[in-house]
Every structure is written in structure tokens, then in C-alpha cells.
Amino acid sequence: MDDDQFNKLFDYMRTEFGKVHERLDGMATKQQLDHVTEMVDGIAKVVEDDQDERAALTAQVSRVEDDVQALQKHLGLAQ
Template identity: 30%
Template structure:
């Protein structure tokens, strides 16, 4: 193998390995992006769950207040701040 052929082969191999390295970098970046996306999705789900629980609790509290008002009216015992 002549020196010129060796240089061409070396340059070709170097370009090829650089291309492979870039693909691995992109894969690592994609994995990082996927991990961040999953983390954000988990936070949004937790916020949605908390909001649903809060709405449910508010509705339950309203029903309890209505019941207390009815009991107060039927028993004649005034309940302040209802």
C-alpha cells in the first residue's frame, strides 16, 4: 500500500468515524430530550390530578354546607357564617 493510498484510507476512515460520533451525540441528545419530556409530562399529570382533587373537594364542601343549612333550618338552631 502506497503512502497516498494509506492517506486516502485514513482520511476516509476518519470521516466515517466522525459521522458515527455525530450520530451517537444526536442519540444522546434525543435521550435527554425524551427524559425532559417525560419529566414535564409527569409534572403536568400531577398538577391535573391535584386540580381534579381540589374541584372534587370543593363540591363536597358545598354539599356539606347545603346539608348544614337544611339541618339548621329544620332544627331552628341558627348557624352563623353559613
């Protein structure tokens, strides 16, 4: 391989490695991905807690509605 071929190959490799480095610089780090994962886990926990609370409130409202209907019947106000 003569010097001209070597220089062309070297320039090509430098250009290609530069492209690879640019792509790697734009990627998220493991620490950033871990942070995002923790955030998503936190949001999922809040949603799960909210769903549990809604289920409990729905059951409570249902019991209150049943009690109101029973009182209406007892008082003769049922429709």
C-alpha cells in the same frame, strides 16, 4: 494556493470546527430532552389530577355546607 495560505486556512478551519464541537458538546442529547419531556408530562398529569381532586373536594364541601345549613334551619339554629 501556496502552502502558507493553505496552512492558514487549515488552522482557521480547525479553530472554527473546534468551536462548533465545543458548542455541540454542551448541548443536550435527544435522550436527555426525551427524559425532560417525560418528566414535564408526569408533572402535568399530577397537576391535572390534583385540580380534578380539588374540584371534587370543593363540590363535596359545598354539599356538606348546604346540609349543615338545612339542618340548622330544621333545628331552628339558623342565623
